Amino acid sequence: MATSSQTGGSRRGRALRPARRLALSVRFIGGESNGSFARRLADANGIPDEEFWLMLGTCARKNGVPSDPRYSDGYLNAPALERLAVMAGRSIAELQHALPNLRPRRLLAAGDGPAWDWPWDASGSYLVRVCELCARVKGTTLDAYLASEATWQVCARHGRWLDNRREPGTGAIALAALPEVIEAHRQRLLMERRLGAGGRAAFADAYALLSCWWNLPSLRSPAWHTRRLALGPAGHDHLRVAPLLFYPEAVRLAQALAARERRRLRHTLADEHDGAWLARTADLIDTWDIPADPALHTLAIWASHHPRTSPPRKRAPATPPPPRPAPGRHRPLPAPGTPTGHDLDTTLGERSCLPWQLGELHTTSLTPATNGWTLTSRA
Template structure:
């Protein structure tokens, strides 16, 4: 806890009191990490394990930035720390700072509060830049924790590959995790996406965001929906009736396959080996994939061409300093100009305008004033 100290001033004015923080102490009991967990969820589990009320617990590693600030419900928002508060929390949890930052996304450097001498934290009502997704119930049992644990996610959904579940940020009764036993292709697609993003790095994550935006555009236009999407919705039984909730699930395999196709073209482009003829051959392959999915390729291909227009071929005499793909086993793709966007939610990360849940329209361009699903936190 903090103590206060003051120094007298030569002009006789009252001394300004400042806090002197005692060194943090490790708590008696620790809790197992859940990868991707929100800070508030982890802090509540740690406090509960040691029998400390939330208000007292947060006061042990910092003071609130806002007057009358208090820890809130981790189901709906999350808390943020500065570097000094993070160091104290790490000591209390018996972890290294880098361990907490690896496990808890909202403690990573770009999410920390501005640096101050004193440890401080903030718990805003609305958590921008992330969604709170319920932890898989099987993972929770293995970690010996409750279902009131939440992941800090860049999407409204997550996949638990180990336990074959689709997780999301719905909290209404009857919206438990969706089992994927009947949809093995969704699990396969998730594994392929993980491999793609690990192999290509930041460029791979950006390309999946672009593919997700394109397929979201197709989903927003009923005439461009693949028949297999309706079949998957049917297999989801009651959960499949909530079209907006399950949309990312039902088109996930096609989004990943499209991301792989975008990556193939982008690698050629950045190596300056993409020719006009090669571009059209690539478009033919994408159109053939659409035909296999049952998506009308003639109108749907417009969205892909819109993406290609923003990634034009590079001339052989172009900027010699421009980043090129690395060679070797882990052939990462560099980002062109939107590196900052990788810290944004998936729906805001793409260079394309389409977002899942926009007003249904027969036009490929989003309808003016169309709405998008944002979720809370």
């Protein structure tokens, strides 16, 4: 059992004692934030939060203190991560697998010895409250938090929509009345597992497109209104539930974007293929009762970020087309505007080539123009 005597030498300017394994470990909650994990580990071992962080190292900022995992997250440098691994009784690889904010790109730059910080302006993730039912399964009664790529997450196991609203009555939203949202989530996970970074980029782009459409009331699908009513009182906060309402369409559109993208990256996206793809996508949008013409204008903006490329020069006239890569063996080639690596360390917004964010209501308009449509942002 660790005691406060372990922290005795950890004050600034004094050498830390070697880290020791704490008496009790805690189970991982996949995707958890560092601060949330540290708080659960400290709590299990009866160690006050501040003392726990001083056992990891010193704050990289003068007079810095650990903050509340509800509002921000704590970041470690590599030596502090080594100490956490010892204290938690886990390998560094296990910790980095379970806790996104411990991944190499999110570690603090090496300083003088083990150090940590709780910056207010950290990018790359949002805090989302863990599903209470999942947390209970993991044996914790404390509120736990995820370091998430979006301001929301889906718990498919318990059918709940998660975010980080703190007002009374804003717990997880039950999705029992909207099984299509859970099914869409399964489809998205399948696509992202199959296509890796390419699939994740396709969803990020589709999410930006749906956000743009949602921002423009004339482009909203009637299905979103129906779903909102099905949520009951939880549906009253329009902006909060917006991503939930259009999630099925976002995933379906992501699949369509990914199909074009795979063809484009294989250099087999000829004019006629692109035309047929656009027609199919227009039909799809039509089934959602969204006005296809203005929606297709925003899709054309997406396509302009993913232009057709020339095929590699053939070695001989009879050279057959390159064989299709075996599933799962190849990552897609980099595309303009497509994250090529480390994309897991980004938010959905950072991952997309499109600028549209949900909630830019009254700041964006789409108007007919002589040669199509014009999308403008009003400052």
